Amino acid sequence: xxxxxxxxxxxxxGEDDWKDLLEPLDIDLRxxxxxxxxxxxxxxxxxxxxxxxxxxxxxLKEHLxxxxxxxxxxxxxxxxxxxxxxAIHLPSSIGKSNFVGFVAVTTDEGARVLGRRDxxxxxxxxxxxxxxxVDDDTALVSASDILGxxxxxxxxxxxxxxxxxxxxxxxxxxxxLRSCRDQVLDALKKVLxxxxxxxxxxxxxxxxxxxxxxxxxxxxxxxxxxNKLTDQPDKLIPVxxxxxxxxxxxxxxxxxxxxxxxxxxxxxxxxxxxxxxxxPLNGEYVPVGKELRIDSLKSSYLKVIPQIDVVGRLxxxxxxxxxxxxxxxxxxxESDDFKLEVNRDLALVNKYIDLLKDEHKVVGSWWTEKNxxxxxxxxxxxxxxxxxx
Numbered sequence: 001x002x003x004x005x006x007x008x009x010x011x012x013x014g015e016d017d018w019k020d021l022l023e024p025l026d027i028d029l030r031x032x033x034x035x036x037x038x039x040x041x042x043x044x045x046x047x048x049x050x051x052x053x054x055x056x057x058x059x060l061k062e063h064l065x066x067x068x069x070x071x072x073x074x075x076x077x078x079x080x081x082x083x084x085x086x087a088i089h090l091p092s093s094i095g096k097s098n099f100v101g102f103v104a105v106t107t108d109e110g111a112r113v114l115g116r117r118d119x120x121x122x123x124x125x126x127x128x129x130x131x132x133x134v135d136d137d138t139a140l141v142s143a144s145d146i147l148g149x150x151x152x153x154x155x156x157x158x159x160x161x162x163x164x165x166x167x168x169x170x171x172x173x174x175x176x177l178r179s180c181r182d183q184v185l186d187a188l189k190k191v192l193x194x195x196x197x198x199x200x201x202x203x204x205x206x207x208x209x210x211x212x213x214x215x216x217x218x219x220x221x222x223x224x225x226x227n228k229l230t231d232q233p234d235k236l237i238p239v240x241x242x243x244x245x246x247x248x249x250x251x252x253x254x255x256x257x258x259x260x261x262x263x264x265x266x267x268x269x270x271x272x273x274x275x276x277x278x279x280p281l282n283g284e285y286v287p288v289g290k291e292l293r294i295d296s297l298k299s300s301y302l303k304v305i306p307q308i309d310v311v312g313r314l315x316x317x318x319x320x321x322x323x324x325x326x327x328x329x330x331x332x333x334e335s336d337d338f339k340l341e342v343n344r345d346l347a348l349v350n351k352y353i354d355l356l357k358d359e360h361k362v363v364g365s366w367w368t369e370k371n372x373x374x375x376x377x378x379x380x381x382x383x384x385x386x387x388x389x
């Protein structure tokens with residue numbers, strides 16, 4: 001583990017817009033980006049439609065990080081404070097909520113390692129079949145209700161993700177009274193109040209759809225002053241979003257609102273030839289934030305993906321673990337070299353796909369619940385039990 005994070009956290013969080021840290025990629029920043037990516041991948045949702053727990057968390061909040069492998073040997077200790085649920089206005093989804101993220105905060109041990117009390121908000125990518133409808137709803141609509149405007153210029157954003165962020169559902173136990181936005185802002189307020197006398201930061205992360213949600217959430221926090229303390233209005237808490245494979249969220253009006261905000265910094269990690277960061281293809285969409293480009297295809301540890309295998313290339317180059325492998329080894333956009341600078345287990349590359357060369361002896365797509373969560377009862381019968389209670 002790199003040892004400079006505690007003293008360099010403001011710089012690593014984009015205080016200077018990551019000047020001189022990206023080419024070559026600073027070793028402490030490598031560690032920090034990977035840390036954020038691992039939390040982006042920690043939102044464990046039940047995605048088996050046959051399950052009574054479909055769309056809901058697989059694990060209890062207090063068990064999440066140990067269950068997803070982020071406790072043992074991991075110096076960045078967090079405790080989950082709140083799970084986040086979003087509603088989709090579809091006939092098949094009425095009365096049902098979707099677990100999409102969490103709000104966590106560093107423990108005392110984690111705060112010492114990171115140099116401050118960090119509030120971390122994580123958003124997952126598309127995992128449920130009906131969420132493709134959210135992604136495909138690419139119409140640009142006004143976000144002025146939550147973001148205001150910039151000199152009268154209306155910020156337009158992706159309709160699907162804005163709706164997912166703000167929808168309520170009166171028949172849902174999780175979204176009846178509060179949208180996903182309400183939940184995350186309420187949780188943030190409580191945590192900031194609890195630790196108001198300490199050094200605090202707000203970090204938002206996400207992958208794919210979750211990256212777009214993270215960018216919207218981070219912008220919302222700063223735009224509406226949710227990074228300020230009620231009794232210390234002059235204490236502005238820095239907000240940083242480190243996101244992976246992010247599609248574009250809004251138009252030039254949104255970009256102007258985003259760019260006019262202080263104490264907001266966004267680092268977008270993009271993998272060359274991953275098409276998702278170029279989406280939606282509507283020419284009115286523009287990217288925001290600072291870009292860190294990597295190219296995982298330079299890695300000698302990975303199989304060659306034939307150009308003709310379009311689906312295989314898309315799935316592999318968009319995979320979050322492949323992104324983190326790329327961050328661990330990138331030597332910059334101008335270099336064809338790839339050297340692992342972070343001691344990160346190679347087996348993680350094959351967590352959900354099969355991309356490591358066979359010589360490394362790691363089975364593909366190895367991350368799965370035992371027996372796909374089928375549990376044998378005392379009478380010998382088997383039942384599906386995939387959610388803690």
